[in-house]
Amino acid sequence: MGWRRARCRRSSCKLFFPEDPVKIVRAKGQYMYDENGRQYLDCINNVAHVGHCHPDVVNAAHEQNQLLNTNSRYLYDSIVDYAQRLSKTLPEKLCTFYFLNSGSEANDLALRLARQHTKHTDVIVLDHAYHGHLTSLIDISPYKFRNLEGQKDWVHVAPIPDTYRGIYREDHKDLVAAYANEVKEIIEQAHKKGRKIAAFFVESLPSVAGQIIPPAGYFQKVAEHVHKAGGVFVADEIQVGFGRVGKHFWAFQLQGEDLVPDIVTMGKPIGNGHPVACVATTKEIAESFAATGVEYFNTFGGNPVSCAIGLAVLDVIEKEHLQAHAMQVGNLLMELLNQQKVKHPIIGDVRGAGLFIGVDLIKDKEKRTPATEEAEYLITRLKKEYILLSTDGPGRNVLKFKPPMCFSVQDAKLVVDAMDKILTDMEKEGACEPVRDLQS
Ligand SMILES: Cc1ncc(COP(=O)(O)O)c(C=O)c1O
Secondary structure: OHHHHHHHHOOOOOOOOOOOOOOEEEEEEOEEEEOOOOEEEEOOOOOOOOOEOOHHHHHHHHHHHHHOOOOOOOOOHHHHHHHHHHHHHOOOOOOEEEEEOOHHHHHHHHHHHHHHHHOOOEEEEEOOOOOOOOHHHHOOOHHHHOOOOOOOOOEEEEOOOOOOOOOOOOOOOOHHHHHHHHHHHHHHHHHHOOOOEEEEEEEOOOOOOOOOOOOOOHHHHHHHHHHHOOOEEEEEOOOOOOOOOOOOOOHHHHHOOOOOOOEEEEOHHHHEOEOOEEEEEOHHHHHHHHOOOOOOOOOOOOOHHHHHHHHHHHHHHHHOOHHHHHHHHHHHHHHHHHHHHHHOOOEEEEEEEOOEEEEEEEOOOOOOOEOHHHHHHHHHHHHHOOEEOEEEOOOOOEEEEOOOOOOOHHHHHHHHHHHHHHHHHHHHHOOOOOHHHHHO
16 A cells, blocks of 8 residues: 555655554544544644534535535625625634635735735745745745755745744743844845835744744734835734634734734635635735736635535534633643643643644753654654654654644543653653664
8 A cells, every 4th residue: 555655646745654654544523543443533633623524514515515516706695604704703904805725825825915915025934934835835934945945035034933942032031022123123134135025924823833832912013013114914824723722713813902914814724624725804905906907716716615614614613612612622731731741851841722732842951952753752652552643843843732623621631641651651761762663
């Protein structure tokens, strides 16, 4: 099986657990089942937001598929109903919606909107950010372009506001000003070179950068500098939106109610696995885009089936109180993980909001050296206990929790108990063995 896939997919398409990949044949809720019927607890998949194969979402797709699927050049109610439902979750100013098929398409359109509206070209992004796989987005994703031909002259990289291992840490007296001033400085340097800022792109909670929680108020300060430079503020909610953070529906709202992004991009969880994405923006930006006279057409974007699915996802979030559930279970998971932090010195930091949590593993308290091999070993051992977890961050040492939102209190206890046992074993062994020996 593995070789067949390797031959037709080639090595740039990766598998989880490449030495011993899992063949999944069905899934339900927060569980996935392999070909032998074994149940795995899924702590990874934030796309199956309301639970794998949720019957309400599956039925909505099935019913609409039997009735009509077409493109948005015809009138049908669901596209308007859907835009109105989404608008109720957002600040009033964000009242125009474009529907698309992937997070990458959404961010690419956001870039076009920003440039058309501001008539500027340059973009500021955070270090280690990932915003998608299109050429335009690889260019604004340091996570990718650092391994390719490098940074384009229209791209500027600001330090990640990581208060645990960033350039300013928890002991700094004004983290918001310190990190925001870095962006201000970048703008000033760009201006000196005659360059003009179109947008600041930021993931509301940087995920591939290692589940980072920017200090509250940072976005507002940055938005102030960016707006002054004539640019717009783009919040990428593709990983973290739709109630995952518990306290709010959108992760940017963790920064404070006074933050209103100019553009919000959505993807992944929006369709619970069906390819749907969305860009929400202001009337003014949408009008600048329309002023080009060039039609925006997207064959599949916002089709009736996608809208039916999107509406069903919103219904389930509401009906099953998943936002409040994410807060309750997320808080408990954080508490249990913090207890582990006291017990196991390898745990340097536990951070998160709702069911978006990172556990930063370190080799030493002083330097906070990423415990990369140990993190890999831990998730490999968890897989043997039928728990699927992944790592991220530049050091690949951050355990990344972003499970389906139906993840339960029992699931939280199960995964933390398993982690405790494995970490205790690792401590007894003195060190962990190299991953390749363990996986063979
Ligand atoms: C923050 C963020 N933005 C954009 C994307 C791109 O989304 P897609 O893979 O649906 O094109 C991703 C995908 O991982 C992402 O994590």
